Amino acid sequence: MISPHILSGSANPRLALAIAEQLEVTATVVVPERFADGELRSTVHRVCGDDVFVVQPTAPPVNDHLVELLLLLDACRRARAARITAVVPYFGYTRQDPSAGPGATPGMRLIAEAIAHAGADRLVVVDPHTVELEAVSPIPVETLTAVPLLAHRAGLDASGHTVVVAPDLGAAKLAERYAAPIQDTIALIRKFRQSGSTVNAVEVLGDIEGRPALLIDDMICTGATIEAALHLLHGHASDIVVAAVHGPLTAAGAARLREFGVRRILVTDSIALPDTAPPIEVCSLAPLLAAAIADLNSDRPVREALPIS
Numbered sequence: 001m002i003s004p005h006i007l008s009g010s011a012n013p014r015l016a017l018a019i020a021e022q023l024e025v026t027a028t029v030v031v032p033e034r035f036a037d038g039e040l041r042s043t044v045h046r047v048c049g050d051d052v053f054v055v056q057p058t059a060p061p062v063n064d065h066l067v068e069l070l071l072l073l074d075a076c077r078r079a080r081a082a083r084i085t086a087v088v089p090y091f092g093y094t095r096q097d098p099s100a101g102p103g104a105t106p107g108m109r110l111i112a113e114a115i116a117h118a119g120a121d122r123l124v125v126v127d128p129h130t131v132e133l134e135a136v137s138p139i140p141v142e143t144l145t146a147v148p149l150l151a152h153r154a155g156l157d158a159s160g161h162t163v164v165v166a167p168d169l170g171a172a173k174l175a176e177r178y179a180a181p182i183q184d185t186i187a188l189i190r191k192f193r194q195s196g197s198t199v200n201a202v203e204v205l206g207d208i209e210g211r212p213a214l215l216i217d218d219m220i221c222t223g224a225t226i227e228a229a230l231h232l233l234h235g236h237a238s239d240i241v242v243a244a245v246h247g248p249l250t251a252a253g254a255a256r257l258r259e260f261g262v263r264r265i266l267v268t269d270s271i272a273l274p275d276t277a278p279p280i281e282v283c284s285l286a287p288l289l290a291a292a293i294a295d296l297n298s299d300r301p302v303r304e305a306l307p308i309s
């Protein structure tokens, strides 16, 4: 069996290096050449016959990192890699409904098709906004989850006292995935989005009075959703911890997070965060991704859950 070849684009080399360290292999970091008009050129060497794992989340700027991913996949294919896996821990465009109405583009499907067309044999993602990605992708998708890791770090236990709060109805299933294994309760917030960065949260459905709350979401971008939820929870929940899998944070979003006055905000390193001082705590996906890569490299089914230390 050949060892996995970890190849990183420029989106999150630190994560790729951490994955490689877990696997006890070296990682190749490819820095793209950038032309004056913004075009990118990525060149790969020595991948012929290798089982290559291209680590490149579509972190902001999403479109640049996406194009870079496509260039890397195509370069690996042309350099005759034996097998190519696109490891895209944060997969953008999944907020775009694949069954959007007439005139709308199902962006998620288009991106998945582009990744397959560029040369990927399979795709690894972590907690995409919708699992419909698996259905629309032309190549097999391994969907990993950071929920057990975040629940563990948040200290979620089976006391039954903590309430897991979804900041909108769309996050209800995600909240259930935190709460169900330990039979905690959930509460839901009714929210209406007024613009890309403004959200109105109108009511909480469920019992939060005097209870510690774990406020969850799949991602924090501008911070508007979490901020609106906090307005409803403050003065009712006894303590609030925020957990989101992905942090594709805008600069304003990062500043907004700091102003929330929340004791802890947990996010993973699916996206490299520029500022990770408290209250932001980063939980690394490296062990989860390394275990999945080891399984895929050995043609074993990917283990569903990892023991968390």
Ligand code: R5P
Residues within 6 Å of the ligand: 095, 129, 168, 170, 171, 196, 197, 199, 217, 218, 219, 220, 221, 222, 223, 224, 225, 226
């Ligand atoms: C929306 O459906 C998502 O699950 C997140 O709630 C949303 O994308 C978070 O974005 P923001 O931080 O900009 O409110």
